[in-house]
Amino acid sequence: MRLDRIDHVGYAVDDLEEAIAYHRDLYDLTVLHRERMEADGVSEALLAVGGSYIQLLEPLTADSPVARFMEHNGGPGIHHVGYGVADVAETLAHLRTKGVRLVDDHPRRGSRGCTIAFLHPSSAMGVLVELVEDPR
């Protein structure tokens, strides 16, 4: 049961357009994909960095998890890290046998057609970890 790659680093941001402009202006990074994820309460933009992504996340509502993260954090910052795995369902089953606490008991739909699941930070060194199975 392996982590194949760092799929993305998720940034919680106040203003998506401002964050996109920042990365374009400083690093010539352009937006590969945009999506509004109602289930997660975010509007997201993906920027490619090598074979990985920076995922910019602006909360849609004041009580969305990303908004609450920023409140706790005192502002924007790194919200989570996503690791690529071959099979999210199998990885969850494996982690369950190890006693890892999960946020998502079952794989669910993520952005850009991926299958995802989050682990609970209390079982992952304080880090909010997302498992990502990318069909491409």
Place this chain on the structure above:
Amino acid sequence: MRLDRIDHVGYAVDDLEEAIAYHRDLYDLTVLHRERMEADGVSEALLAVGGSYIQLLEPLTADSPVARFMEHNGGPGIHHVGYGVADVAETLAHLRTKGVRLVDDHPRRGSRGCTIAFLHPSSAMGVLVELVEDPR
């Protein structure tokens, strides 16, 4: 001036051996490199994830930046993200013209023979960003 890849995600941890055992037990990740970085006040271990790394950082002293991060954060978590660049000095010069606030005004030695510099979170969307030039 580009970010070529996500070089690593840096985790602040309470206990390096425990964090190594956690990643070995759950994901079969093994330690590629260990180093004690007195200048940064950390003992580190690198785990390979695809072409990137998880960098585990245990503070050497109670007043090291990583220890202070954990105090502020309420425990372990993601401390910073490192992006690979072709030339740290050139990237710093470019960012300076853009008015970006730097932690390191000049490139310095990082672990495993890399040249590095940190940007200030106040100029990087609340994220502690490290630039990494890897000679290999």
